[in-house]
Amino acid sequence: MWLYNFGLMLYALAIRLVSPRHPKAKLWIEGRKNLFERMARTIDPKARIVWIHVASLGEFEQGRPIIERLRKEFPEYKILLTFFSPSGYEIRKNYSGVDYIFYLPIDTPSNARRFLDIAHPEIAIFVKYEFWINLLTELRRRSVRTYIVSAIFRRNSIFFRPYGSIWRQALESFDTMFVQNEESKSLLSDLGFDNVVVAGDTRFDRVAEIAAAAKHIEIVDRFRGGQRLFVAGSTWGPDEELLIPLMNENPDVKFVVAPHEMDEGRIARLLAETRGGGVRYTRCTPQSDFSGVQLLVLDTVGILSSVYGYASWSYIGGGFGVGIHNTLEAATFGLPLAFGPNYQKFKEARDLVTLGAARSVTSADELRAWFAPLRDDEELLRKTSRIAKDYTTRHQGATGIIIRTIFRKENSRQ
Structure with a gap:
């Protein structure tokens, strides 16, 4: 003692x-x-x-x-x-x-x-x-x-x-x-x-409450428009190394990236290297025109859990560091998930991988290989989404x- x-x-x-x-x-x-x-x-x-x-x-x-x-x-x-x-x-x-x-x-x-x-x-x-x-x-x-x-x-x-x-x-x-x-x-x-x-785990109850109370976010709604949306939450530098090529290879998909920390250098790089153009959330107004913008950087806190509700796919950051961030906030909306390799400490992440609702990736090529079938096959996307949603509901x-x-x-x- x-x-x-x-x-x-x-x-x-x-x-x-x-x-x-x-x-x-x-x-x-x-x-x-x-x-x-x-x-x-x-x-x-x-x-x-x-x-x-x-x-x-x-x-x-x-x-x-x-x-x-x-x-x-x-x-x-x-x-x-x-x-x-x-x-x-x-x-x-x-x-x-x-x-x-x-x-x-x-x-x-x-x-x-x-x-x-x-x-x-x-x-x-x-x-x-x-x-x-x-x-x-x-x-x-x-x-x-x-x-x-x-x-x-x-x-x-x-x-x-x-x-x-x-x-x-x-x-x-x-x-x-x-x-x-x-x-x-x-x-x-x-x-x-x-x-x-x-x-x-009480987090399943919490994310269900969050999903039920999800806010309408007018800027995100207009940014998405009639296109499909990919949301990357709580990202770090190594995550963004994978995401930039994915954005540039998919000009018909809109992306929201929410950095875990508001590092100005990384935000500037995201905006500069996304060929489809990007804008910061905090610089948007009700008059902002998103017709020529592919990337929205979520440089604010408190709304990511609601933003997942607008998405078709998601990426969870942190997996190239000490461990991934919250996967359940995205999974409760029925989103297929990808994340880096350091996820073994998180039971829900292991479960989602086993069920086929999530995949761990270590490179841009692996992220591309996960995303392309889910982008091109609507039935596969619906099936994977249903697995993620059912998992979160079953554990409440x-x-x-x-x-x-x-x-x-x-x-x-x-």
């Missing part, structure tokens, strides 16, 4: 040292200044609190269906949401679906005690990952009902290593572990845990399982 605490101290020190030169690290430090004082001023000491913790934005989207179901069905509770990462907190710090939003303090024993003294949760829910040992130990000591949702365990993770004893002990803090698949349940069973429910329902289980147990205690 001392090694864990020492490692946290080094981590916090490293963040502090780089913060003057690293904007994200600076936000990490600044967001935690006077944290407990701000919490004490804000959180009602008499409120019944459900605390939900997420690492960053992706985990927030997984937790959001639970938050919104809680708000609707159990209004007697106040909801406290915490983030570990600035990339989640800074984007969602004004989210109106909860009562309190804060950063999570660094997980020292004293911080864990102080945080829980102020937050006083009746229920604690961790989303997917984030196994903070001191907090989990203190939650168990206080008999706070604690859960993890949409979790996934792999045999090569630290829990199953000879040196993972403190992490295995941390799992004892959870009253129920809601996992995504049978493999996770089996692995936990090997460790002696029988408090495991295979509920699935995790949120209901989680809420019913937690509150059935909670009510049984009263």
Whole structure:
């Protein structure tokens, strides 16, 4: 345990040292200044609190269906949401679906005690990952009902290593572990845990909600016109290396490319090297003429999930880096998917590849070979689209399982 605490101290020190030169690290430090004082001023000491913790934005989207179901069905509770990462907190710090939003303090024993003294949760829910040992130990000591949702365990993770004893002990803090698949349940069973429910992944519920609430985006609608649209989401440089030849070889297809980061050099290159002409979304007006424009660069945030609704095919970026981005937002609209080779960590991507709704590509030639049949064969396109849509529909329902289980147990205690 001392090694864990020492490692946290080094981590916090490293963040502090780089913060003057690293904007994200600076936000990490600044967001935690006077944290407990701000919490004490804000959180009602008499409120019944459900605390939900997420690492960053992706985990927030997984937790959001639970938050919104809680708000609707159990209004007697106040909801406290915490983030570990600035990339989640800074984007969602004004989210109106909860009562309190804060950063999570660094997980020292004293911080864990102080945080829980102020937050006083009746229920604690961790989303997917984030196994903070001191907090989990203190939650168990206080008999706070604690859960993890949409979790996934792999045999090569630290829990199953000879040196993972403190992490295995941390799992004892959870009253129920809601996992995504049978493999996770089996692995936990090997460790002696029988408090495991295979509920699935709440992201399927979230993307269904997103699709149902998709916005009409007038600029995208006019840009597409009467042509078919290809949408590439959350792209990085290596993804765009493949996409530029595809655009130039398909002048009759319209393309939307949404870079993951607004890198001006990459945006300029996309616009310059697309022979059919391109324009930035933020430069468009209701009077913009798209008749001679093949590429629309989506240089804004918050609308990509709705843009997928206008498409016939999609490409998901990130697969030439640490891993692909969200495939489900596109698949829920019934879009065939392509992405780079680093997708093995994502069960839904593996499933879609196995089913034939997605393909991993490593070169422009492979992307071309995937796209051409789907462009030219309407029946193949319909079949592939149906597989993608059916997959996302079939896996919905995790949120209901989680809420019913937690509150059935909670009510049984009263």
